Amino acid sequence: MQLRHTLLASSLALALASLSACGSSPQQQATATSPDTTVQSAAVVAAPAPAAAPGVTQSAAAQAAGAAYDFDMDVFHPVVARNGMVATEQELASQVGLSILKQGGNAVDAAVGIGFALAVALPNAGNLGGGGFMMVHDAKTGKNVALDFREIAPQAATRDMYLDAQGNVVNGKSLYTHYAVGVPGTVAGMEHALKSWGTMPLAKVIAPAAALADKGFPVSETLAKILQQEKKNMGQWPATRAIFWKNGEPLKAGDMLVQKDLAQSIRLIGQQGAKAFYQGAIAQKIAAETQPHAGAVTLADLRDYKVVERAPTTGTYRGYNIVTMPPPSSGGPHLVQILNMLEPLPLAQWGPNSAQTLHYMAESMKLAYADRSEYLGDPDFVKIPLKGLTSKSYAASLAKTIDPNVARSGKSIKPGQPQPYESDQTTHYSVVDKAGNAVAVTYTLNTNFGSGIVAKGTGILLNNEMDDFSAKPGVANAYGLVGGDANAVAAKKRPLSSMTPxxxxxxxxxxxxTGSPGGARIITTVLQTVVNTIDFNMNPAEAASTPRVHHQWTPDELRIEKGLSPDTIALLKAKGHNVALKASMGRTQTIQLRGGAMYGYSDPRNPDGKTLGY
Incomplete structure (x- = not known):
């Protein structure tokens, strides 16, 4: 373990050397001790000091000493900073982002540096060969922008491309073949963000990622487990094995992951910009990888890729403004929709993870996910009743169908009618700077390592985002999500997403x-983070450490994490919920701003994550 820490430190030192030449002097890193003593669960009220037993007296000094000892209601403590903060799923990437902030870069500069660093240090989700969404708050103008750099379907894509002659879905074609790859958007998105809102040159902010890829770093226990889990898929491709394999097996914990080709690709992007990826040498190599597969991504597809700035989906909840991702993300619309259903309820009185709170939350989730299956898709291709879906009146009409004592079966719920009111492995990171600029980024390859295919000579893993389309109405994708015509495959169309920065x-x-990875469970993870913060006054550490639940209409089960009390589970079952204890859900990266300070926390469900500030 000591060796691994030494190697990590060595890799990080090299990666940051490229920034330190023009950086400011090191400043003290934030500690995890919170000076704020006011945050406590709304369901818990501090009890008065117990009265002394009859005949027992206590001096004023003793009383003061006791009060000084018992002063903090918090059980979990976030990281605290005042000048800047980053929260990511990989400590090496967090160090890169923090270094950029310390050198005077803004939140967008740091976010772009982190985006490239995660492509190196978190290869199962961080990416150059995938896509995603970025929410930006510009402190100077007060403007909020949703940047869509989601992948798009190739020009030759067709509605039935994943069906056989009998009309059945071909197993694995949309996941683990060259036909699974959508046209990547990450590099274009990062460059667009930096040019629009950043202050530093692209070459400078991505230099640490190139150095890290060149030098390498020791594989963590977490990454080693994922590599082993994806052995069958990744083992099919020689270019992939050349990077992630050693002695005929996936790399193990402590092995060095060195990515020379990826380092060269990043340097080329630094020199030539996104053009290198979409028209230059990298584009040529990606096209060469897919060329033998008629109908897959072509050089013309790469050349024609465009990012889109969109107006965020917005809502209100208990006096706060919710600003989140619009379609082609389903996350933002349904986050607002569920919050609208929950707002009239006395959640603070019911308490976090009480049976009553979870019952209403689960019933609201079912109704929203039923609508997701019917109405959500790429807004450039289908008319989405967005205003209706996010209307408080529509939410009220849905909430009236919730029985306080009985869970409705999924089969009895059909997509609602929002029109009358019309007047997935992924990673997330959050950044805030001292000027008040804020960035939330969720981007992905889809499943772990995407298609598993590395474009030979680039070191770049290619996504399998085409699986996020509905290959056939009624047939679920990798996350169990069912879709219809609105999310059918079409040329140049963006697949529906659950990502919810x-x-x-x-x-x-x-x-x-805030935001989270987790496929279909992203929406409900972000929902519970918002509710835990606003309704239950939890700090980011408490909100992240609270057990989560999830319901997505189909399959008809209330998925829970371990940690709920047997009493609560029994009450939920008595209401008719099909409770299923399964693996943990989501890995939030959250920053809270209050009282002139920043409070951040990386979800404990991923031990490699790290929040840093100064």
Whole structure:
């Protein structure tokens, strides 16, 4: 273990050397001790000091000493900082982002540096060969922008491309073949963000990622487990094995992961910009990888890729403004929709993870996910009743169908009618700077390592995002999600996503920046983070450490994490919920702003994550 720590430190030192030449002097890193003593669960009220037993007296000094000892209600403590903060799923990437902030870069500069660093240090989800969404709050103008750099279907894609002659879905074709690859958007998205809102040159912010890829770093226990889990898929491709294999097996914990080709690709992007990826040498190599497969991504597809700036989906919840991702993300619309259903309820009185709270939350989730299957898709291709879906009146009409004592079966729920009111492995990171700029990014290859295919000579893993389309109405994708015509495959179309980078604002300023990976469970993970913060007054550490639940309409089960009390589970079952204890859900990266300070926390469900500030 000592050796691994030494190697990590060595890799990090090299990666940051490229930034340190023009950086400021090191500043003290934030500690995890919170000076704020006011945060406590709304369901818990501090009890008065117990009265002394009859005949027992206590001096004023003794009383003061006791009060000084018992002063903090918090059980979990976030990281605290005042000048800047980053929260990511990989400590090496967090160090890169923090270094950029310390050198005077803004939140967008740091976010782009992190995006490239995660492509190196978190190869199962961080990426150059995938796509995603970025929410940006510009403190100077007060403007909020949703940047869509989601992958798009190739020009030759067709509605039935994943069906055989009998009309059945071909097993694995949309996941683990060259036909699974959508046209990547990450590199274009990162460059667009930096040019629009950043202050540093692209070459400078991505240099640490190139150095890290060149030098290498020791594989963590977490990454080693994922590599072993994906052995069958990744083992099919020689270019992939050349990077992630050693002695005929996936790399193990402590082995060095060195990515020379990826380092060269990053340097080329630094020199030539996104053009290198979409028209230059990298584009040529990606096209050469897919060329033998008629109908897959072509050089013309890469050349024609465009990012899109969109107006965020917005809502209100208990006096706060919710600013989140619009379609082609389903996350933002349904986050607002569920919050609208929950807002009239006395959740603070019921308490976090009480049977009553979870019952209403689960029933609201079912109704929203039923609508997701019917109405959500790429807004450039289908008309989405967005105003209706996020309307408080529509939410009220849905909430009236919830029985306080009985869970409805999934089969009895059909997509609602929002029109009358019309007047997935992924990673997330959050960044806030001292000027108040905030960035929330969720981007992905889809499943772990995407298609598993590395474009030979680039070191770049290619996504399998085409699986996020509905290959056939009624047939679920890798996350169990069912879709219809709105999310059918079409040329140049963006597949529907659940990614939900989100900000909560008060008086026009961010008070919460959050998001999570997790496929279908992203929406409900972000939902519970917002509710835990606003309704139950939890700090980011408490909100992340609270057990989560999830219901997505189909399959008809209330999925829970371990940690709920047997009493609560029994009450939920008595209401008719099909409770299923399964693996943990989500890995939030959250920053809260209050009282002139930043409070952040990386979800404990991923031990490699790290929040850093100064």
């Amino acid at each position: 989100t900000m909560v604002l008060k008086d026009g300023k961010p008070v919460l920046v």
